[in-house]
Amino acid sequence: MEKIRIAVRKFDPFETTLQKLWDTFCLENKISIEAEMIPLELHDLYEEALAKKGLKNGDWDIAHINTDWIFDAVNSNAIENLSPLISQNPPQNFPEGWHKSLLHLQEINNQVYGLPFHDGPECLIYRKDLFENETEQINFKNQYGYDLQPPKTWQQFTDIAAFFNRPEQNLYGCVFANFPDGHNMVFDFCLHLWTRGGSLLDKNNQININQPSAVKALDFYRNIVNNKKTTHPKSKDFGSVEAGMAFATGEAAMAINWFGFASMCEIIDESKVKGKVDITELPHNENHKSASLNVYWLYTIGSGSKHKKIAYNFLRFATTAESDKLLTNEGGIGCRKSTWNDTEVNKTIPYYHKLSMLHENALTLPQTPLWPKVAALIDIMVLEAINGNLSSATLLEETQNNIQKIL
Template sequence: MTTTRLRIAVRRFDPFERAIARQFADFVAVTGVDAAVEVVALDLNPLHAALFAAGLADGRFDIAFLNTDWLAEAQGGGLIEDLAPWLERAPIADFPDAWSPSLLGLQRFAGGFWGMPYHDGPECLIYRRDLLAAAGVAVPTTWEEFHAAARRLNDPATGVSGTVLALFPDGHNGFYDFCIHVWSRGGAPFDGEGRPSFIGEAAEGALDFLRTLAKDQDAVPADVTALDSVAAGLRFCEGRVAMMANWFGFAALGEAEGSPIRGLIDVAPLPAGPGGESLSLNVFWVLAIAAGSANKALAWDFLRHCATAAMDRITTDEGAIGVRRSTWADPAVNAVIPYANRLDGLHARARHIPVRPDIAAISAVVDDMLTVAVTTDRPTRDLLAEAQARVEALA
């Protein structure tokens, strides 16, 4: 008998790769299935390219990590399997009650359910308690306070940056940070119909703040334009950044055994802008079954296995963030990550990007705008107008 091999496309990140390998080994041990796994780890842009060029359709992959912003594009192209019929035929125990509703809505559209949540971690303020205390800096609650605190905490002599941005143009954190800054100033980067809306006072304030901070080398490292969210998060976990606005998962990763900053981390809501409020952003990773897979039944069985409480704990134990409420409330998890039980609260204030098949293209436009903003002195209003015209031309 030939061993069935499942090929899984994963966003390159050691905790993801370790967790999937452990979960598949447990799946084989529990079920006795004659199967093996091949984990293909790719950075963000190469992952999107590999999946949407052909990998989801031609059988190259059976399961894929998909960012929720990519789901409408994948579904619209017929590239992923609707999981609703699989849920009916082979239900998942305690589904959906064991998950926060905010982790089940973005993949439910067009009459289907397109991915099982795998890794969570809304954006929040992550900071070093010891460094803020030593400098006499209060946890910032406004973006102005955040910038001022970053300048106070910046210490080139010890190799610690006050804060860090993730401005590498991969359609990820730069785009998300821009949206967060617009929302936190009382604006909306998308209108009520889900159309991009990059013109106005809130958008100008958002871009002005980001470009000013990115150019301030008394607050940030010189290479902020080369850092993606993972590189920025890892730099914090290495003890080289005092605070940052980034995904909750990097706070958890900093509590890993052997981490130089273990026990020194805390999290708080993101700061608010003028005329706005503190909020978070809900974007997460799901496991989706490729439309071209020849092993869909086996793939679904593995997704069901990953959804169990024990496997969700493995996701967290390996340095990512599980998605079940049981994991967030687990005393053993909170003994290591003492703020895991705050995830429900962060979700309560989270916004989300509209479900659109062209979000990747829109985020690329915003990336281009940010690159020009932080490398030139072109007027903010002109850059926003150009970006607005480009996204309108996508329709």
């Protein structure tokens, strides 16, 4: 019996949403073909879909691809160009239904290679109940000499993390995701670099991380990750999902993570902080501005798929306003403006409308097919920084030399 095979990013809300969408799609279109959905961790998903050429040779009909990998996927002819299909039969309200920052990374040489699936830029997630508590405000001001409010600078972030660090209450000042998966620590490094006025690219548009602002970024990051007076002790074992869960179960006052983990606090049964959370933009150094990182997930069709017509019709169905809202209600992050501004959604998740603010500051990673290899080197560098003794300057120089070899 014929099957459509879908490579799914492993995360309960994605899995439940996709199953519901497929069942409804089949009912509405009187289709009896079965979908085999395989949930995969980040690294395995990349391996299956791209490294082992699964999308190209027809092993997978549809796959969740994140925008870090899209250049790689297009260059290796792994995914279908959707532009001809879009021009014949566009998705609902395309492209106006989405913020421009969710449409440009999958558009390469004026051709579209994926439709937005799940989003939510990096932000500062914090416990507003702690920040708004009068006793906490008085104690903080007595101790630090300024008012307690969401931190605008990294120094304030450190002060506040130290203030709320109470291991005896299983409450820590902040939590990070330091599990080396080629993503979280790379993203953190980029955010710390950008909020100190640095850039991943030099004046010739080449990747160059060996710069003074990168030394400051890496110094700060390795110090705070290892600071027992500010940071959740399990951060080194946490991926972004585990760090998000630790925040949702009330173990941290602040987190720098994807917006989706803030919304999760209002939705999942395990959450102990419903109604106690808010988000804002990331801190920055004096004289520099905040930044966010925009990496999002796409629905893509394998170039080797034998079911391209059904696959595309399903993608159109899975990205309607109704489907986008369903994903949000299940615990993912919808990508459409209609979801961001939806009254019901904002009733459940009061900061949902702030997504458009985050997108205004959202930067993206360099678009090069070599980015996954560069990211792997940065990941190793940050891991060595937080676990070893080599100076940040030495680590940056060595890593840049290794990046040059790839470039």
